Amino acid sequence: MPAVCTLTIIPVAGGLSAMINRDELVGRAAAIPPRPLVRGTARLCMPLDPDSGGTWVGLASAGYMLALLNFNPGTKPACGPCRNAASRGPVIPAVGLEDDMQGAVQAATRLDVSRTPPFRLVIAGRDQVAEVTSPGYGAPKSLRLLPLVEPLLFASSGLGDDLVDRPRRELMNRFFGEDRERWPRAQAEFHGHSWPKRPEVSVLMARAGARTVSRTAVTIRGDHMNMTYEAFHPEPGVSA
Numbered sequence: 001m002p003a004v005c006t007l008t009i010i011p012v013a014g015g016l017s018a019m020i021n022r023d024e025l026v027g028r029a030a031a032i033p034p035r036p037l038v039r040g041t042a043r044l045c046m047p048l049d050p051d052s053g054g055t056w057v058g059l060a061s062a063g064y065m066l067a068l069l070n071f072n073p074g075t076k077p078a079c080g081p082c083r084n085a086a087s088r089g090p091v092i093p094a095v096g097l098e099d100d101m102q103g104a105v106q107a108a109t110r111l112d113v114s115r116t117p118p119f120r121l122v123i124a125g126r127d128q129v130a131e132v133t134s135p136g137y138g139a140p141k142s143l144r145l146l147p148l149v150e151p152l153l154f155a156s157s158g159l160g161d162d163l164v165d166r167p168r169r170e171l172m173n174r175f176f177g178e179d180r181e182r183w184p185r186a187q188a189e190f191h192g193h194s195w196p197k198r199p200e201v202s203v204l205m206a207r208a209g210a211r212t213v214s215r216t217a218v219t220i221r222g223d224h225m226n227m228t229y230e231a232f233h234p235e236p237g238v239s240a
Helices: 091-095 101-110 161-175 180-191
Strands: 006-012 015-025 032-039 042-048 057-060 064-070 119-124 128-134 142-147 152-155 210-221 224-231
Touching (some): 006 180, 042 091
Antiparallel strands (some): 064 119, 210 224
């Protein structure tokens, strides 16, 4: 089930810059680089996970981006009925072809999640970010709206979201200071960071059986939009 594990979004002139690290189990099929999904005049650029046929990140031609995180509250993976569970992979394709961000948010809140494990869907436009959280398996969703005026972090881990959220958030606060001009550079440095003695909670993550497998960058500046995708076999970086 494809998902983001570390997502940052920063405001830039005319829009946003987002960066996404995807962590996955070793041995999972390599993703297919981004390609468009088209419906009428709407286009959704997204990499594809061959196992699910879905994705963890998308850039909509209507001017918003989407990122999907697993939702594992606490310090241990969330437990729930897994038999006949549906993949989270189709979530972004199901809502990312709407005419605007508001339409995508509304579509997300209406999704049938009766068989879908817990997730958080982040939908970001030029000046606002929406987070739709689904506890999974038909439980009611919640919606949080955030103004895009400062760097935002969303983090997840199969070990439990709380285990990684605090250290990654503290690290982000060290990287992103008051100098807004430096934020794009700080964002790139942050997503390449690994603690040699704590690789399992690092942004550039590595642990037994799992690691960071790709990084996707999305920019929206006025009418210009771009997605770049990099798949790699990382080695832990140097602590900052």
